[in-house]
Amino acid sequence: MTSSEVLSAPHFMEFPYTRSTGPMVGAFLTGLRDRQVLGVRDSTGRVVVPPPEYDAATAEALPHDQLVPVGPEGVVTSWSWNAHVRPGQPFDRPFAWALVQLDGADTSLLHVLDAPPEQLSTGMRVRIRWADETTGFINDIACFEVVA
Amino acid sequence: MSEPVTGIVTPIRLDYRYTPGTSPSKFLRGMKEGRILGQRCASCSKVYVPPRGSCPMCGSAFSEEVEVADTGTLVTFAIVNVNFANRVIDLPYVSGEVLFDGSDTTSMVLVQGASVDEVRMGMRVKAHWVPKEQWDFTFANIDYVEPTGEPDAEYDDFKEFV
Amino acid sequence: MRDVAVVSYAQSATRRDETRNEVEMLLPVVAEAIKPTGLTTHDIGFTVSGSTDYLAGQAFAFVSALDAIGPWPPIQESHVEMDGAWALYEAWVRLQHGDIDTALVYAFGKSSPGDVGRVLSLQLDPYLVAPLWPDAVSLAALQARALLDSGISEKDLARVVARSRRNAVGNPHAQLSGAVDEASLLDEPMYADPLRKHDCPPISDGAAVVVLAAGDKARELCERPAWIRGIDHRIDVQSLGSRDLTTSASTRLAGQKAGVGDVDIAELHAPFSHQELIVADALGLDDSRTTINPSGGALASNPVMVAGLVRIGEAAKRISAGEGDRAVAHATSGPALQQNLVCVLEGDS
Numbered sequence: 216m217t218s219s220e221v222l223s224a225p226h227f228m229e230f231p232y233t234r235s236t237g238p239m240v241g242a243f244l245t246g247l248r249d250r251q252v253l254g255v256r257d258s259t260g261r262v263v264v265p266p267p268e269y270d271a272a273t274a275e276a277l278p279h280d281q282l283v284p285v286g287p288e289g290v291v292t293s294w295s296w297n298a299h300v301r302p303g304q305p306f307d308r309p310f311a312w313a314l315v316q317l318d319g320a321d322t323s324l325l326h327v328l329d330a331p332p333e334q335l336s337t338g339m340r341v342r343i344r345w346a347d348e349t350t351g352f353i354n355d356i357a358c359f360e361v362v363a
Numbered sequence: 364m365s366e367p368v369t370g371i372v373t374p375i376r377l378d379y380r381y382t383p384g385t386s387p388s389k390f391l392r393g394m395k396e397g398r399i400l401g402q403r404c405a406s407c408s409k410v411y412v413p414p415r416g417s418c419p420m421c422g423s424a425f426s427e428e429v430e431v432a433d434t435g436t437l438v439t440f441a442i443v444n445v446n447f448a449n450r451v452i453d454l455p456y457v458s459g460e461v462l463f464d465g466s467d468t469t470s471m472v473l474v475q476g477a478s479v480d481e482v483r484m485g486m487r488v489k490a491h492w493v494p495k496e497q498w499d500f501t502f503a504n505i506d507y508v509e510p511t512g513e514p515d516a517e518y519d520d521f522k523e524f525v
Numbered sequence: 526m527r528d529v530a531v532v533s534y535a536q537s538a539t540r541r542d543e544t545r546n547e548v549e550m551l552l553p554v555v556a557e558a559i560k561p562t563g564l565t566t567h568d569i570g571f572t573v574s575g576s577t578d579y580l581a582g583q584a585f586a587f588v589s590a591l592d593a594i595g596p597w598p599p600i601q602e603s604h605v606e607m608d609g610a611w612a613l614y615e616a617w618v619r620l621q622h623g624d625i626d627t628a629l630v631y632a633f634g635k636s637s638p639g640d641v642g643r644v645l646s647l648q649l650d651p652y653l654v655a656p657l658w659p660d661a662v663s664l665a666a667l668q669a670r671a672l673l674d675s676g677i678s679e680k681d682l683a684r685v686v687a688r689s690r691r692n693a694v695g696n697p698h699a700q701l702s703g704a705v706d707e708a709s710l711l712d713e714p715m716y717a718d719p720l721r722k723h724d725c726p727p728i729s730d731g732a733a734v735v736v737l738a739a740g741d742k743a744r745e746l747c748e749r750p751a752w753i754r755g756i757d758h759r760i761d762v763q764s765l766g767s768r769d770l771t772t773s774a775s776t777r778l779a780g781q782k783a784g785v786g787d788v789d790i791a792e793l794h795a796p797f798s799h800q801e802l803i804v805a806d807a808l809g810l811d812d813s814r815t816t817i818n819p820s821g822g823a824l825a826s827n828p829v830m831v832a833g834l835v836r837i838g839e840a841a842k843r844i845s846a847g848e849g850d851r852a853v854a855h856a857t858s859g860p861a862l863q864q865n866l867v868c869v870l871e872g873d874s
Contacts, residue, residue: 220388220392221382221383221384221385221388221543221544222382222383222387222388222391222392222500223380223381223382223543224380224381225378225379225380225381226378226379226380226381226582226638227376227377227378227379227582228375228376228377228379228579228582228584229374229375229376229377230374230375231372231374232372232373232374232375232651233370233371233372233373234370234371234372234373234651234652235369235370236368236369236370236371236652240652240653241367241368241369242367243653244368244371244652245367245368248365248368263764263767264766265653265764267763267764267767271762271767292671292766293667293668293670293671293674293770294667294670295663295664295666295667295669295670295717295718295719295720296666296715296717296718297660297663297717298715298716298717298718299660299717301640301642301643301658301660302376302643302658303376303656303657303658304657304658304659305657312659312663312664312666312667314667314765314766316766322764322766322767323765323766323767324766325654325657325659325667325765325766326657327657332718335718337670337671337674351368351371352371352656353652353653353654353656353657354656354657371652371656373651373652373655373656375647375655377579377582377639377640377643377644377647378639378640379581379582379638379639380638380639381581381582381583381638382543382544382546382638383546384544384545384546384547384548384549385544385545385546385549386546386549387546415546415548415589415592416545416546416547416548416549416552416592416593417548417549417552417592417593417595418592418595419591419592419595419596419597420595420596420597421595421597422552422555422566422592422593422594422595422596423595424552
């Protein structure tokens with residue numbers, strides 16, 4: 216059968232997902248709602264952001280009630296340019312992804328960076344731009360922006 | 364102090380351009396023309412309605428297209444007392460497995476024209492098609508089956524399909 | 526441990542396939558793989574597949590794909606929502622039980638119906654990452670940037686691409702092949718800075734089948750079986766920002782556990798050019814002594830959920846053909862080389 220004879224039709228899959236966060240992710244998101252990024256100190260003494268529930272090396276539960284504030288500024292540890300925007304992404308025009316190591320953290324957070332491609336460089340300093348209204352969601356951080 | 368965050372809503376949606384593939388396309392094109400087209404397995408000769416791409420018992424390709432009749436036998440059925448999702452049909456209704464004449468697989472079809480007390484295994488039925496101008500590439504061109512009034516089929520003739 | 530070998534392998538052509546559904550794609554590949562063994566699918570002791578329904582958006586596609594096997598009378602089968610390489614791992618484990626001697630592993634996937642980069646966003650942390658919808662290419666690009674920052678140059682990436690395309694000329698199943706000039710690759714515009722389009726894989730639909738057999742059964746079914754001398758898989762920490770993206774600790778550890786050693790041939794599942802460098806380094810490969818990706822690799826043809834199994838098949842095929850005595854095949858899953866499987870294959874001397 217030729218491709219003109221084979222039928223096709225648009226099709227979509229949609230799920231409304233409501234997710235319970237648990238205490239650690241819940242504490243992190245509560246922090247975001249309060250315009251604060253939180254990390255957790257792991258067994259090696261590193262501050263991990265976002266905070267995981269369990270230690271990567273020892274598998275022990277990490278304390279969700281002893282979280283450490285980090286940021287609001289930090290350093291770009293890697294970046295890439297998103298020229299082909301897709302639905303659901305934080306911007307509707309080309310933008311940068313960035314891994315940002317916030318001041319006080321030993322790991323990087325993945326988010327988006329509002330800066331033109333010619334300004335992007337590993338090591339640049341950036342700061343959080345908070346959303347006008349925060350609800351307890353990852354996009355309470357609207358994006359990162361360049362520290363002049 | 365407000366309540367800590369305990370849940371989030373994360374809807375997802377993925378869009379596709381779906382193709383049913385070659386065999387099912389032939390079946391759907393047949394439906395658009397008011398024909399039920401099955402395909403025959405090259406190994407066991409069973410006729411599949413609708414065909415999906417290969418015989419699911421032999422793993423063999425199909426050898427030929429076979430048009431099956433739009434009359435058939437009700438081999439089994441369920442009496443449904445609860446509507447679900449978007450379906451709104453007068454309750455109770457009968458959901459039947461119909462073996463169209465010439466096919467070796469049954470199709471699930473709404474049964475109308477017989478009360479829940481009258482409907483029975485072996486009942487002979489005929490497809491009721493929606494108006495021709497509404498025919499599309501879909502099995503839903505047949506909106507239900509209804510009794511033909513013929514004598515019931517013998518159980519031995521359809522028992523392997525139950 | 527029982528000795529298990531790859532005794533047969535077949536693959537479909539890989540390209541956007543707008544006319545066939547998954548079953549229609551898989552059917553001829555199953556026939557082609559099983560034919561040289563003289564077996565039928567009903568002789569096989571265990572069948573296992575690797576695929577993901579999300580690729581083409583068809584719930585339970587992995588169940589209807591069994592139509593291509595013809596599972597009647599009822600067979601013993603399994604499925605992993607993973608690349609077929611992990612299905613092969615399960616088949617290898619199953620064969621260790623000793624009660625059956627053959628297994629059939631199949632993998633299939635149609636990336637073309639949807640936006641595969643977006644589909645793969647669903648592999649990510651659903652709380653803090655997936656809601657931003659970072660696509661697979663953007664995440665690979667973050668890793669490429671980190672690698673370039675560490676001293677690897679764009680020329681190194683171009684070399685990988687040129688070699689892949691060149692090698693793919695000899696592969697009838699490859700999608701992208703041909704002689705390309707490395708210097709002119711660098712003149713191409715950025716696609717997802719720092720990745721250019723050719724640093725990324727093509728969109729491929731495809732299927733592959735591998736037949737495994739144990740001990741004497743393998744010798745009966747194949748003249749020169751490709752024995753699995755070691756197989757292992759490991760996963761890195763989930764959070765991208767907690768990993769060193771310039772190295773692959775999971776590949777390194779899997780390679781150590783599988784016992785890579787010196788190999789004539791390496792088939793590495795690197796859908797992005799920079800990833801081949803990371804994986805080759807993690808496996809301790811020296812490309813002056815080892816032929817890397819003679820098939821062209823995933824840059825030439827990347828049927829998602831299949832490309833890892835294809836690496837094992839391609840390596841095994843070359844051993845069986847006498848093109849080498851010892852090979853390593855690698856498969857990856859998840860964003861930026863998150864999870865990796867290493868399989869060491871050897872032919873009898």
